[in-house]
Amino acid sequence: MLRYYDLNVEIDINNDFNSIAKNLLFYKDLGYYGLGIVYPLNKIKEFNDLRRSLEDDKFKLYSRINIKAKNIQGLKSILKNIRTKYDLIAIECFDINTAHWAIQDSRPDIIVLNDFGINNYGYSTAKLLSNNNKALELSLKSLIRDPYWRKSKFLRVNSKIMQHIIKAKSYFIITTNSKAGHIYYIRAPRDLMTLLYLLDVPENIAKKSVSEFPEKIILQALDKKNPNIISKNIRVINNRGNNGE
């Protein structure tokens, strides 16, 4: 059975625990297996409590941070300290050089497609994503919430980018929740796959965008977070030296 993921779930941390848990369990009812929850660093203890109480064999939560990067220097200074604190790191770029740097750096996992990206990301960016095993995140919230004239623009510009992504065979993930105002703006994973028909994405690739691609991104990210894994295929199996033996 396929496992479905939404890696960008923004919850209102000021709400009480029960209301947050109720919202997250609604995702479970819809068929999601894993969620990437956006949490600030100073509330990471609350996130761990939430994770402990909600997680089971059929439902997993991952912490995520969204970084808005305007230049490479700023991004470097932020990334320096947070890799081990979050499961997933997503970068939203406003400059093509920063975007390409973020894709090539080992620490970020997800590149968010924003208005800047829509106008500037082409085949070269898609190929770079593919070579570095990074995922592009496309939010379908505009398709669900915005007025109809804006939806047609969304379809026109995003279908071009999707063609580049498919041609370059790079990973992409889709999400609805980024700042969802109402719980009923969320959609079930299989319904999101259906919506990709509007962007001319083939059905088999649409299915991967909510199951296989996010799973690969999570596995890669957890490997990066693990201090015993130095790089791909290099792992510490015995750290005797630390024990003084």
Next chain:
Amino acid sequence: MKLEKHRFVVFKFYSENTILKDNFIKGIWDSIYKIFGYKGASETGLWIIEFDNVNKKGIIRCSVKSLNYIKIALILTTYIPKDNPVMFQIVGVSGTIKKAKEKFYNEC
């Protein structure tokens, strides 16, 4: 003349308030017109088979060609009527009404 093939789409919905069948029909047609226009709407062959506003589920019939149009129109319907948020979820699609009821409608 060759008979048109149909598909039966089983759906359930989430809403805080009760949705009347008439409002549902108006909402789904509005959604189809807005997304696919009059030409697209003419090809759907849409027919409401079941609509249960107590258990919040239903079955609609459409032509095979327009199956994706109908699914998308349902998924993109966010308000019925204008001030009541609603969320539709496609439970399953079947070629016969008997199978649709046995496999999906009675299960959800």
